[in-house]
Amino acid sequence: MPRQILAVLTLAAFSLLASVSHAGELTLFDGQVAPTIVYDDAKAPPLGKAAELLAHDLAALTGKTPVVARNAAGQGPVVIFGLARSPTIAALLKANGVDATRLAGQWETYGRAQVTLPDGRPALLIFGADTRGTIWGVMDLSREMGVSPWEWWADVKIRQVDRVAVDGALRYSKTPSVKYRGVFLNDEEFGLYPWASQTNDPKLHDIGPKTYARVYELMWRLKANTFWPGMRGIEKSFNQIPGNAEMAQSYGLVRASSHAEMISRTNIREWDVETMGPYNIFENRKRVMDYWRQAVRRWGKDENMYTVGMRGIEDRPMQGANTPQDQARALEQVFAEQRRMLGEELKTPVDQVPQVFTPYKEVLPAYDSGLKVPDDVTLNWPDDNYGYIRRLSNAKERARSGGSGVYYHISYWGYPMSYLWLANTHPALMWEEMNKAYQYDARRLWIVNVGDIKPGEYLTQLFLDMAFDNDAYPNVASIKRHLERWASENFGAADGARIADILWRQYDLAFTRNPEFMGWTTTKPVTPVRQTEFNMASFGDENARRRAAYDDLAAQSAALMQSLPADRKDAFYELVKFPVDMATAVNQRQLDLDRSIAYAYQHRASADAYGQNILDAQARIEAGGKAFNETVAGGKWAGIMGMSPHSLPFYKAPSAPSWTGGEEAGCAAFAEGGSFYDVQTAIPGESEFMRKLPHLLRYAAPELPAFHPELGGTRYVDLFVKDKTATAQWTATPDQPWIKVSEAAGTLSASSVLERRLMVSIDWASAPRGATRGTVNIQCGGAPLPIPVTVVLAPTQATPDVSFIEADRLVSMYAAHADQVGQGWSVLEGLGHTGAVLRSDIKMRSIDAKDMAALASAPKASWRFSTVTTDDPATLRVVALPILPVTSENRMRVAVQIDDEPLQLLDFTAPEFSARWLERVQSNAAVETVQNLRLKPGPHVVTIHALDPGFALDRLELAFVGAARAYGPAPETRVRGAQLLAAAASTDFKKVVH
Known part of the structure; x- marks a missing residue:
């Protein structure tokens, strides 16, 4: 059914524009005639393509084919766009009294206003400070009219409407937050190459101009201006296919290259070792320099950003330099020769040529060994391939004229484990890292490795939206709203919230x-x-x-x-x-x-x-x-x-275990906590052999973990038969009225079910006060399987001021539920394993652990808990996110204090590729411990002092010997309905309300 579209609020909702006056509503389509599209491409040829794209969108929206022209002759509404400084546009602005001087010298900005043509007709005028600014104005108009950026790449069909109207107010766009923003097509042999070569462009049988045109169109719609072309195509490189570079320039985009592909080259296809010799600056200097010089001569007329330095072919270390110190000295010589060559070939002062250096993998140690990077070259800091930025610029580096940027992954092939198939980087983590990067002035270049683009669509848009307008995303809550808007934009407001909730929960599970x-x-x-x-x-x-x-x-x-x-x-x-x-x-x-x-x-x-x-x-x-x-x-x-x-x-297809069963008969039970009870084989006590078996296999008298009135919850008991052909009737009867079981009776058999999980809970309204015991009497196949149930005395009755208690030899405390949080910590809702983390101020100065005065003023947070276990030692597990030190001047440390005991220093710093790092990036958790704690039963307090910026605390787990270990966060042992402590007298403490 055709619908009306009144597109006056969408852009404001996305914080893209700032309106300065209001000229009323301008109708662009009234159901009869599509608007004429007029573009002035003086010194801006890509505007012709912008006109074609806008015409495509309007045709789909209106069902009418718009006229694309170089003048406004004709009838009906008009959309006009061009550079503000072009004579035609400047004259129209002057005639309508529109001031465009605020755009002068701006990067990728535009203005928009309703104007009156000489013949009296109204028109919508988009006037840009530069070519891409003008294009962003056209793309914003298209999106405002209801066209999704993913209309082609994700088949979000443009729906026909019977009216289109937009706000005619004079408005000016914001300067993009990050100057160069873009994508890296990588490991494209997995998906993009097979699709491009077999489906999208089978005549070429490669990733050529037809495919790249679609990529560039998507970049336009997402207002990205920089791309790193694919480097692993099966057939030919980007450079070897006629029309690829020309297509990029026809879209007015900045061509750059990855951390391993210097001076616009793609070594994996372009450097032939057999005919050109080794790709080694020491042994084959002239050939290597000529190779780079030829690239500049061929493509130097285009808008480029040149990757400088040198790495080996196919993302390997540089040949001929065996130590970081050797590599640093060699790279300094390479910089000098590359820059001399760039100046000679481009006839431009080299400090005005965009250049970037990425200290990726083994290159960072070379940088740390004293490598001198020319001041005007952008330092592009990579993440560790798993979403955690390796480093940002310190104060001295931030003073460099070249600035800095970030290379970020949502797809990766390599050590320790690849993720090329599904894109599951958590949006909250991306925000935490990229917002931190922005705060540390990494604002020159943001590149995201998107793999094959699909299925990383949302994360790609999120990254680029943050790069374009970082101020619009001040916290994690704004990222949740972004996901909901994205879902609503693509699927409608009615389903947007539900879709966003599904995807956010999926990201949580994947984290x-x-x-x-x-x-x-x-x-x-x-x-x-x-x-x-x-x-x-x-x-x-x-x-x-x-x-x-x-x-x-x-x-x-x-x-x-x-x-x-x-x-x-x-x-x-x-x-x-x-x-x-x-x-x-x-x-x-x-x-x-x-x-x-x-x-x-x-x-x-x-x-x-x-x-x-x-x-x-x-x-x-x-x-x-x-x-x-x-x-x-x-x-x-x-x-x-x-x-x-x-x-x-x-x-690959796995080998599935097959269990044929034995000759055993009868029922058995498995009780939560690890007790396996078999009426045929269970014996009083356990042999030494049985005690050494894993919990899931142990034979023991079953007993459910104790219930605590402060915690509530349920426990489970599995009933099962051991013979597939057996049939067994079962009943479950509590001997106390306050014990509740999810089912009272049933049958186990091959025709119904071979196992049944019973849930046991407590009716606390009728449960006796204090410690007590009861039993769930289970009969299965005529045999008794009694399951004891224990309710324990509430420790808080003796110590009512604690918020966490020990249960099953464990105290589990989530960071954001701290009783007291001092200045210098902030709660980041939506990030981490437990729903929120405590993060130390990203701009705080690192504290010397030996400086007692500084330590006393360190940001601190505390949790109050009680224990009941006697004699046995305990271990405190401090679980944080594996965030890397913010700059070279920082580490990742906290000091831990239990009660009045001395502070203990925990250093979470884990170098990339170390064993600790390997484990952490796969679990998104960094764990350090305080061991052999001897705690008396009763109340205690644990305090965490932050010593470095950006430390993100997820949870604390105090475990006595024998406590079970969860892979993810153990359920919190937080007192239900507990009243948090009053604020302490210290003025740097504040009460946290949950």
Whole structure:
């Protein structure tokens, strides 16, 4: 059904423009005639392409073909755009009394206003400070009229309307926050190359101008101006395909190159070792310099940013320099020769030629060994490939004229584990790192490695939106709103909030463990898939809770898919359902692998069914890829979704365990906490052999973990048969009225279920005061399986001022629930494993741990808790995000104090590629411990002092010997409804309200 569109608020909602006056509503389409598009391309040829793109959008919106012309002759409304300084546009501005002087000398800005043409007709005029500023004005108009940036790349179809009206107020756009903003197409042999060569451009059979034109169009719509072309194409490099460079210039974009591809070259295809010799500046200097000089001669007329320095072919270390010191000295010579050559060939002062140096991987040690980078060269700081920026500029580096930037990944191939298939970098983490970068003046260049573009669409837009207007995103809450607006823009306001919630929860789950890391494998060296580390025995079955969370997301996604109109189903599959379904299936596959193995050891008859689940999940993964490549959008994306990147074991069909069962009969029970009870084999006490078995296999008298009135919650008991052919009736009868069981009776059999999970809880309104015990009397197959239930005395009755208590030998405290938080800490809601983190001020100065006066003023936060365990030692696990030191002048340290004991220093600094770093980036958690604590039963307080900027604390876990360990955060042992402490007398403390 055609609809009316009144596009007057959208841009303001996205904080893109600032209106300075109001001229009323301007109708561009009244149902009859599409507006005429007039463009003035004097000294700005890309504006012709902008006119064509706007015409495409208006034709789809109105059903009428707009006239694209060089003058405004004719009838009906008019849209005019061009450079503010061009004679035609300047005359029109003067005639209408519109002041464009504020655009003079500005970078990529524009003005917009309703004007009157000489013949009296109204027109919408877009006048730019420069070519790209003008184009951004056109793109903003298109988006304001309801066209999604993803109308082609994600099939968000343009819907026809019966009226288009826009605000005619005079307005001026903001100068972009980051000067150069763009994307890096990388590891394109996985998806982009197969799609481009087989589907989008089969005649060329490569990634050529036809494909790049679509990439550039997307960049326009996202207001990106810089690109690093693909470097791993199977056939030819970007430079070797006629028309690629020319197409980039026709779109007015800045061409640059990756950290490994110097001076506009792509070495992996362009340097032939057999005919050109080694790519070695020491042994083959003249040939290497000529190679670079030829590139500048050929493409130097274009708008380029030149990567300077030198690395080896295909992202490898520089040849001929064996130590960081040798490499530094060699690079200084390379800089000098490259810059002399650039000045000679471009006939321009070299300090006016955009250049960038990226201290990536092994290059950073060379930089740290004293490498002198020319002052006007931009320092481009990379992340560690997993979303954590390796370093930002210190005060001295921030004074450099070349400024700094960031190279960031949402896709990566390499050590320790690749993630090329699904894009699951958490938006909150991206905000935390990139906002911090912006605050440290990394404002010259932002590049995001987007892999094959799909399925990283949302993260790509988020990154570029933050780069364009960083002020619009002051906190994590603004990122959540951005996701909701993005979902609403693409699927409608009615479903936007639901879609955003599904995607945010998916990012939360992936933050605990990226779906592509669920095999616990590595890329280099390639290792086989193994079981996960999610605890099935404790914490309500961490394995099952994660599986259920993904199942819920998949179910909600499927329901939404059914309810959406037909013209949004393809887009929804690409942007939402496919990534959700694939993440769900991968987790089902790996989590059920755990169950199949563990349950086979327990001799559960159901073990084989979980083995079949593994194969079913793999079949859904393969079906999802097949649908994406063959069905979605009528096969438009055939080849784009490679389902087995680099043939790594994780992506291949797994070998599912098979359990045929034994000759045993009867029922057995497994109680939460790790007690396995079999009426046929259980014996009083345990042998030494049994005590050494893993918890999931141990035979013991079953007993559920104790219930605490302060914590509430439930516990589970699994009943199961060991023979697939057996049938067993069961009953579960509490011997106390305050014990509640989810089911009272049932049947176990192959025709119904082979196992049943019973949930046990307490009716606290009728439960007795103090410690007490009861029993759930289970009869299964005629045999008794009694399950003791314990309610413990509340420690807070003796110490009512604590907020956390010990339960099951563990005290779990989430950082954001601190009792007191001092100045210098802030709560970042939405980031981390527990829903929020405490982060120390990113601009604080590092504190010398030996300076007692400075230490006393360090930002501090405290948590009050109580314990009941006697004699046994405890370990305090301090869990933070694996954020790297902010600058070369910082580390990542905190000082920990328990009660009045001496402070203990914990240093979380972990060099990239170290064993500690390897573990941390796969779990998004950095853990340091205070061990062998001897705590008396009763109240205690733990205080954390921040010693460095940007430390992000997620949680604290105090565990006594024998306590269970969760892979993710253990459920918090926070007192329900506890009143937080009054603010301390110290003026630098404030009360935190939750």
